[in-house]
Amino acid sequence: MTAFVLATANPHKTEEMRAVLEPLGVELLERPSNIPDVEETGDTLEENALLKARALVGATGEAAIADDTGLFVDALNGRPGVRSARFAGETASYDDNVTKLLDELDVIPAPRTARFVTVIAVAYPDGTTFCVEGELRGVITFARAGDQGFGYDPVFAPHEGEGRTLAQLTPREKNDLSHRGRALRALCEELARR
Numbered sequence: 001m002t003a004f005v006l007a008t009a010n011p012h013k014t015e016e017m018r019a020v021l022e023p024l025g026v027e028l029l030e031r032p033s034n035i036p037d038v039e040e041t042g043d044t045l046e047e048n049a050l051l052k053a054r055a056l057v058g059a060t061g062e063a064a065i066a067d068d069t070g071l072f073v074d075a076l077n078g079r080p081g082v083r084s085a086r087f088a089g090e091t092a093s094y095d096d097n098v099t100k101l102l103d104e105l106d107v108i109p110a111p112r113t114a115r116f117v118t119v120i121a122v123a124y125p126d127g128t129t130f131c132v133e134g135e136l137r138g139v140i141t142f143a144r145a146g147d148q149g150f151g152y153d154p155v156f157a158p159h160e161g162e163g164r165t166l167a168q169l170t171p172r173e174k175n176d177l178s179h180r181g182r183a184l185r186a187l188c189e190e191l192a193r194r
């Protein structure tokens with residue numbers, strides 16, 4: 001089994017990543033609690049994911065996996081994008097970000113097309129790195145729906161979701177079609193080639 005230190009301390013992301021990767025033979029080790037969050041100063045998802053993965057390798061001496069995810073809304077010229085987690089401010093909650101998104105889209109008619117993109121970076125102690133990506137297209141709904149998931153899930157309805165938001169899907173359904181699930185499966189394919 002291949003093992004990596006996981007850069008994220010987000011329990012929701014950790015749960016999703018373990019659910020996809022562990023059955024495929026990839027073990028995820030908890031990020032040590034004494035390692036501080038890495039400041040995401042990159043201009044792209046890939047830059048931020050690499051910053052986090054390299055920081056974990058530097059702190060632990062072990063191979064590491066990090067991800068960065070953005071929601072790119074067409075009517076907002078791709079915003080919130082790389083700033084999705086901080087859309088409503090540096091200390092914004094998931095609900096704050098969703099509220100700001102719905103407020104900014106208030107006058108935009110359907111379909112309010114958008115895409116989620118996840119980039120996963122792997123970094124090794126020898127300095128080798130690589131990235132993979134997963135994308136999910138859909139629309140932003142007019143109101144929150146569902147109580148599963150996290151982040152923008154209650155207002156993002158994927159095209160393959162039969163009209164349901166990501167927050168209305170079971171965890172298994174979400175992992176089967178989500179941007180993060182797609183990136184994780186691409187990661188396993190890449191690891192198998194190496």
